[in-house]
Amino acid sequence: MLKRTLHASICAISVVVAISPAYAETIRIAEHRQARIDALKTVVPDIEKKYGVTIEIVEYPAPEKDYLTKLLTELGAGNAPDIFTAPRGQDVSDMVAAGYLAPMGTEVKGWDGYGQLFDVAKKLVTEKDGEIHVLPAMLSVQEIYYRKDLLEKAGISTEQPKTWKDLLDRAKEIKQKTGAYGLLFPAGITWGGGAFGEGFQYLIAGTSTPQLANEDGTLNLTSQGVKDALGFYADLINNDLMPTQPLLGPEPWVIPKYEMFPAGKLLVTTCGSWCYIYDWGSESKNPIPDVTKVVGTWTMPGEEGGEHVMVDVESGWAVNARSTDPDLAKKIVLELGSLKADTAYASRVGNIPGRKDAANDPDFQKLTALVQVLAGVEKGTFLRSAAGFSAVSEGVARATDALVRKQTDAAGAQKILVDYVKETLGDETVK
Amino acid sequence: MAGKNAHEKRLGRQLLIILLPSMVLLLAFVIYPAIYSVYLSFTNEALTGVGAMNPHFVGTRNYERLFHDTAFLNSLMVTFLFVLGSAVIGQFALGLVSAIALKRQIRFRQVFSSLILLPNAAPEVVAGFMWISMLAGGEHATLSRIVQFFGISPADWLQTFPLSMIIIVNTWRGIATAMILLTAGLSTIPNEIYEAARMDGASPLQMFRRITLPLMMPTILLYMLISAVSTIAVFGLVYALTRGGPGGATELVSIYIYNQSFTAFQLGYGAAVAVIVLLISLALGVGYVKAMKVEI
Numbered sequence: 001m002l003k004r005t006l007h008a009s010i011c012a013i014s015v016v017v018a019i020s021p022a023y024a025e026t027i028r029i030a031e032h033r034q035a036r037i038d039a040l041k042t043v044v045p046d047i048e049k050k051y052g053v054t055i056e057i058v059e060y061p062a063p064e065k066d067y068l069t070k071l072l073t074e075l076g077a078g079n080a081p082d083i084f085t086a087p088r089g090q091d092v093s094d095m096v097a098a099g100y101l102a103p104m105g106t107e108v109k110g111w112d113g114y115g116q117l118f119d120v121a122k123k124l125v126t127e128k129d130g131e132i133h134v135l136p137a138m139l140s141v142q143e144i145y146y147r148k149d150l151l152e153k154a155g156i157s158t159e160q161p162k163t164w165k166d167l168l169d170r171a172k173e174i175k176q177k178t179g180a181y182g183l184l185f186p187a188g189i190t191w192g193g194g195a196f197g198e199g200f201q202y203l204i205a206g207t208s209t210p211q212l213a214n215e216d217g218t219l220n221l222t223s224q225g226v227k228d229a230l231g232f233y234a235d236l237i238n239n240d241l242m243p244t245q246p247l248l249g250p251e252p253w254v255i256p257k258y259e260m261f262p263a264g265k266l267l268v269t270t271c272g273s274w275c276y277i278y279d280w281g282s283e284s285k286n287p288i289p290d291v292t293k294v295v296g297t298w299t300m301p302g303e304e305g306g307e308h309v310m311v312d313v314e315s316g317w318a319v320n321a322r323s324t325d326p327d328l329a330k331k332i333v334l335e336l337g338s339l340k341a342d343t344a345y346a347s348r349v350g351n352i353p354g355r356k357d358a359a360n361d362p363d364f365q366k367l368t369a370l371v372q373v374l375a376g377v378e379k380g381t382f383l384r385s386a387a388g389f390s391a392v393s394e395g396v397a398r399a400t401d402a403l404v405r406k407q408t409d410a411a412g413a414q415k416i417l418v419d420y421v422k423e424t425l426g427d428e429t430v431k
Numbered sequence: 432m433a434g435k436n437a438h439e440k441r442l443g444r445q446l447l448i449i450l451l452p453s454m455v456l457l458l459a460f461v462i463y464p465a466i467y468s469v470y471l472s473f474t475n476e477a478l479t480g481v482g483a484m485n486p487h488f489v490g491t492r493n494y495e496r497l498f499h500d501t502a503f504l505n506s507l508m509v510t511f512l513f514v515l516g517s518a519v520i521g522q523f524a525l526g527l528v529s530a531i532a533l534k535r536q537i538r539f540r541q542v543f544s545s546l547i548l549l550p551n552a553a554p555e556v557v558a559g560f561m562w563i564s565m566l567a568g569g570e571h572a573t574l575s576r577i578v579q580f581f582g583i584s585p586a587d588w589l590q591t592f593p594l595s596m597i598i599i600v601n602t603w604r605g606i607a608t609a610m611i612l613l614t615a616g617l618s619t620i621p622n623e624i625y626e627a628a629r630m631d632g633a634s635p636l637q638m639f640r641r642i643t644l645p646l647m648m649p650t651i652l653l654y655m656l657i658s659a660v661s662t663i664a665v666f667g668l669v670y671a672l673t674r675g676g677p678g679g680a681t682e683l684v685s686i687y688i689y690n691q692s693f694t695a696f697q698l699g700y701g702a703a704v705a706v707i708v709l710l711i712s713l714a715l716g717v718g719y720v721k722a723m724k725v726e727i
Contacts, residue, residue, distance in 0.1 A: 065694060069478075069693045069694060072478040072479050072483075072696060073478060073693065075478075076478050076483060091479070094479040094480040094483075095479055097479075097480050097481045097483070097484060098477075098478075098479045098480055098481075098482075098483035098484050099483070099484045100479075100483075189690075190674060190676055192694070245590060245677070248590075248676050248677030248678040249589075249590060249673070249674075249676050249677045250673060250674035250676055387480055387481055388480060388481075390479050390480055390695075390696060391480070391695075394694075394695045398502075401678070404678075405678050423492075423496045424477075424695075424697060424700075425480075425481075426475075
């Protein structure tokens with residue numbers, strides 16, 4: 001009896017092994033947030049058909065911080081999906097240094113969409129040695145967003161602020177005339193990478209030392225520019241121009257961006273193009289009616305003048321260096337950089353396609369809030385990234401957290417940043 | 432005699448086989464991770480960056496850093512207050528009252544017993560989210576609506592009284608365990624002693640102070656040990672409630688370890704903190720064993 005059972009089992013296993021090549025290969029793609037998953041699902045059937053592959057979308061936790069934690073833990077353990085996104089440009093260099101990302105320079109430069117990428121998108125992802133590890137399918141274009149309707153109602157100028165002082169004075173005027181908070185710059189530990197990506201980098205790019213990554217790979221954190229940027233935060237906080245209590249809680253963006261800004265209790269904030277769709281659009285938690293009419297944008301003024309728009313890679317697509325089929329995964333990543341995919345993500349999440357030809361796409365043109373933003377992409381500025389930026393991001397979060405809690409001043413905050421990065425990466429990394 | 436030795440050897444082998452699965456699990460999920468954490472704590476291993484690709488030995492750098500880290504020292508203080516408030520005072524006091532009350536033949540005794548046991552049925556994170564609906568949301572929170580009924584102003588409870596709130600929530604969750612252990616302790620005290628004390632004219636308070644507490648001391652100390660060590664390790668409940676905020680006000684050392692290891696991605700540093708917590712727990716265990724004068 002036992003022999004018969006054994007023989008039957010062996011036959012069954014042999015049959016399964018024999019026919020298994022007939023099943024399509026499976027490529028796993030990590031994605032988070034329902035809007036992004038919905039966007040991905042619009043292009044998956046076409047990709048599956050084209051390559052005869054099965055695509056499994058692996059749903060990850062929604063907040064970016066939790067997504068990155070889970071992704072990095074799995075990359076470290078060697079069981080991450082084949083394809084995933086690096087949430088922000090500041091995360092990419094460290095993921096490359098960790099050996100998690102497969103190089104894609106040859107594939108991306110040989111791709112027919114490469115010529116359509118904005119120059120700034122190419123610069124953002126091309127490393128010193130010419131290698132590319134992420135596809136800049138989408139970009140974040142960040143400016144200052146303000147409630148035009150409420151400022152005009154209060155008789156406050158909506159002219160472009162020319163310097164940091166102008167911006168601060170405008171915030172004070174808003175507080176004085178309306179009682180609402182005049183300006184929000186993300187800060188604090190619980191905001192995660194946002195304190196750096198949606199706040200600090202706006203400021204540092206407009207100082208006398210606009211770059212943090214030195215040519216030799218060290219980090220320039222002891223400059224006057226860094227101190228001045230943290231000093232701007234201190235001015236906002238000490239003059240009670242930005243809400244601080246929500247910044248100490250979990251998901252600190254919810255109250256200021258999803259509640260206070262629509263309700264007119266906060267009138268100016270940093271944000272990206274996604275805010276028109278994801279934060280305040282018709283399908284958001286607290287939509288602002290006629291959002292493109294009532295919410296205007298300013299570029300970020302420099303400390304002493306000039307202006308800039310921050311551009312960064314937004315969720316750049318990457319291939320797991322330990323993917324079972326990296327060549328196929330790279331082909332699929334290039335498909336995710338198609339116009340159809342870009343427009344699907346833009347319409348649901350609100351980020352900007354990394355390709356110029358999106359401007360002529362009929363589906364993209366329906367996204368009127370984003371069309372004008374796309375036109376200004378090439379004028380954007382960005383911070384050069386380097387290995388160690390994860391520690392810088394965490395250091396900025398800690399430094400601004402201490403400012404929010406009024407435990408220190410600008411110099412003290414800079415010391416917190418420098419000490420944290422030195423303790424984490426070594427004294428030699430900071431110059 | 433030879434037969435007896437063979438019998439004992441066979442019994443010994445059988446015992447080993449029975450214990451083997453537990454020993455393997457203990458080794459795999461407790462001993463090995465603890466040893467690996469000690470090793471990690473002397474490296475700069477990280478989840479991203481150069482530390483992920485090429486971690487190397489950094490000596491005692493992580494330990495030197497943590498003794499100057501005000502956030503770590505804050506997390507120790509928060510944990511101490513949390514353990515004191517919820518385990519030592521809250522759960523013990525309410526657990527003892529429940530155990531004594533339910534020892535009597537009162538009406539609906541089974542119902543009360545079930546109600547006290549119910550909080551343990553909910554998983555930590557589910558319980559955390561349930562309490563968020565009670566405490567978060569300012570005037571819309573359930574607790575706010577209740578206190579408004581009594582003329583008290585609503586508040587954002589988790590923002591205004593964060594540590595007190597998590598102590599209350601953990602107390603609620605831990606009363607059942609305390610009650611069960613202390614009930615077991617109470618049942619070891621012979622009724623004849625209470626009868627004799629009543630005949631001698633002792634009041635209920637005197638009987639509690641002179642009979643119940645002293646005779647229950649071994650159980651109480653055992654409960655304190657288990658409760659303190661397990662409360663130090665509480666993570667999911669508080670993380671779901673507050674994520675350690677606002678501003679580190681509820682950042683237990685377990686949450687601090689998680690934040691260092693998986694949010695700041697510094698596994699080596701997180702491991703160093705975990706080793707310190709392990710040493711503190713071991714010290715607590717040794718202290719309690721000495722207090723109980725138990726040979727182990």
